[in-house]
Amino acid sequence: MTVIGYEKPELQRVEPALADKERFMRKAIELAYTGMNGGFGGPFGAVVVKAGEIVGGGHNRVLHDNDPTAHAEVTAIREASRALANWDLSGSDIYVNGVPCPMCMAAIYWSRIDKLYYACLPEDAEAIGFDDEAFYRQLAKPLHGRELPAEQLTTVYDEARACYQAWLAKADRTPY
Numbered sequence: 806m807t808v809i810g811y812e813k814p815e816l817q818r819v820e821p822a823l824a825d826k827e828r829f830m831r832k833a834i835e836l837a838y839t840g841m842n843g844g845f846g847g848p849f850g851a852v853v854v855k856a857g858e859i860v861g862g863g864h865n866r867v868l869h870d871n872d873p874t875a876h877a878e879v880t881a882i883r884e885a886s887r888a889l890a891n892w893d894l895s896g897s898d899i900y901v902n903g904v905p906c907p908m909c910m911a912a913i914y915w916s917r918i919d920k921l922y923y924a925c926l927p928e929d930a931e932a933i934g935f936d937d938e939a940f941y942r943q944l945a946k947p948l949h950g951r952e953l954p955a956e957q958l959t960t961v962y963d964e965a966r967a968c969y970q971a972w973l974a975k976a977d978r979t980p981y
């Protein structure tokens with residue numbers, strides 16, 4: 806199966822029983838409590854599951870780590886990838902206590918995870934002060950129609966593009 810330019814390995818995926826899915830989601834919720842009560846960050850948790858086993862888990866760590874990218878999903882994906890010694894998490898599912906933000910959604914695509922399970926809805930996140938939908942609305946606009954200004958430095962375009970071309974020409978390149 807080709808997913809966004811990458812040939813995913815064909816792995817047999819078995820849909821878990823509902824009781825297992827609930828168990829994994831409850832683990833994500835438990836991690837969310839752990840992170841929140843420990844002062845790590847917002848009430849968000851995630852687990853990555855492969856072949857019925859949790860291979861990575863995490864909670865939001867933004868405040869504790871002073872890392873705006875340390876969302877639960879990114880933390881869980883990093884842990885799972887380290888544990889499996891593989892950046893490609895094909896054959897894995899991710900359980901998140903709420904719908905992921907655009908950064909985490911993209912991280913899920915990059916990790917090639919097979920399926921997302923979520924519980925809370927975007928409006929639930931907004932109701933507690935996390936307006937992820939604002940970023941989704943921004944990203945739906947053209948690059949130059951967003952609140953964040955962006956500018957192409959055309960004078961160094963050729964130098965930048967040469968590096969891209971060097972990647973394509975790299976003999977031992979591993980596509981991902």
Ligand SMILES: [Zn+2]
Nearest residue numbers: 876906908909
């Ligand atoms: Zn996120």
